[in-house]
Amino acid sequence: MRRLQDLARPYAAAFASRFLQMLQYRTAALAGFATQCWWGGIKVMVFAAFYGGSAMAGASSSISLAQAITYTWLAQGLLVLLPWMGDPEVAQAVRTGAVAYDRLRPVDAYALWFARSAGWIAARVLPRVALMAAFAMVALPLAGLGAWAWQLPASVAAGLAFLLSAVFALLLSTAMVMLLNVAATAALNERGISAVATPVVIVFSGNLLPLALLPDAWQAALLLQPLAGLMDIPARLYFGQLSGWQALGGLGLQGFWIAVLVAAGRLAMGRTMRSLQIQGG
């Protein structure tokens, strides 16, 4: 046990230091929050119009209006959980050559970057999700807009399953960020890559629309692809749509994709690092 602790210490420290560093950027969080409230508000009104307009709407979709609204706020709160781009610190380390120091440290380079990137994501998500919950769960009902509010999870068990799944989503997102990091290392240009990756992530994670609202013919494929684990599976657990064995299946699917992506990331990183040339000194 003691040995395990020693082993994990540098990575825990890397996570904690990046986490605390990112918590300093409060104005960025507030600005993002204002944008997300506006965005969420528009989406809620559009959903309400679509659901309210046609009588058959309720029958033809597997999620109710209240769920679609809660999903929207959840998605806005967890927006920065998505793997938008590589960790800018890694990209900078590559450009300045500081990556050479990381190579010299007597720790596993993949695990160190993984811990740092996870801290980077977690520190941006937590304040935003708390603000969003305060706005959509507390302030909206107080303002008399209870129909637009963020509802509580279906049950205590659903809430706990959601929390666990959200942690898995963080790991999954970090594994994807690591792939982006490696891509940035190889290409020395992270902007182009994230410009192409971002739209794909927004659609297939469920951030754009709950995946259940996309065409029925696609549903099986949509649920199985790795990006569903970022947003849609946690949300389904939250609503209690996946419970019992199905819930385990959802969590297992997330775990499976984490394992696959971490393996792919390690492999790609090993390759890139072997061919990496440090310029200057």
Next chain:
Amino acid sequence: MGSLALFLRLVRASIGAQARYPASALMLACGQFLGTGIEVVAVWALFHRFGEVQGWRIGEVALFYGLVNCMFALADALGRGFDVLGTEFLRTGAFDRLLLRPRPLALQLMGNDFRISRAGRLLQGLAVIVFATHQAGIAWTPAAVAMALLAVAGGVALFLGILVLQGTLSFWTVESLEVANVLTYGGVQAAQYPLALYARWFRRVLTFIVPLACVAYYPVLAILGKADPLGAPGWVGVVSPLAGFVFLAAAFRAWRWGLRRYASTGS
């Protein structure tokens, strides 16, 4: 050199600079095309599932969507200088250099960084307008084309006005505030659906405070020949795009006021 010639020269220089990195420019344009295209997926999926929304069909909503994206693409390409004013000009002191030149300040900022990549959004908007034409059977009579051009001109003026206000704000904050994204990107988001879907207070905001409805909703009703479900008379669509120019004029008034209290951050 006349103002227009100078502006064209600046635009040409800026495009030339970006063309030095063709792969990067192309990839960013593709990213813009895809990134703005995902909203199409949302609109399409919702109509696919629900069929219609309060009597609006997908072709009609597509026309809103396409026009608004064209407006914003043009304004964003023109207004980039105001967008990055805080970070790239005020904080670095480069703004003083612009002030020294005996040429209109707004002109220099507009020509400063004319982004090729915005063509991605523009093309996507045009493609959606073509789709809308087929789907909703829009007859592009000369009157309808004139109407659409007037709406786009008003919309470009409106979005440019928002960017100018964002720039004005940075005289105080000395950084570019992302809060303005609420009105730019968020404005596109809001104006791509018919105004009639929204709650009453939100419709008022979009009509009288940030007149997005005046440059998108009312002119599109006139083009579609559709009566306003909210009961506005038909002539409103013909005059309402002018609100965009009024907004731009007001924005420049605020800009001049902010400029007067500008103090350089030093070199």
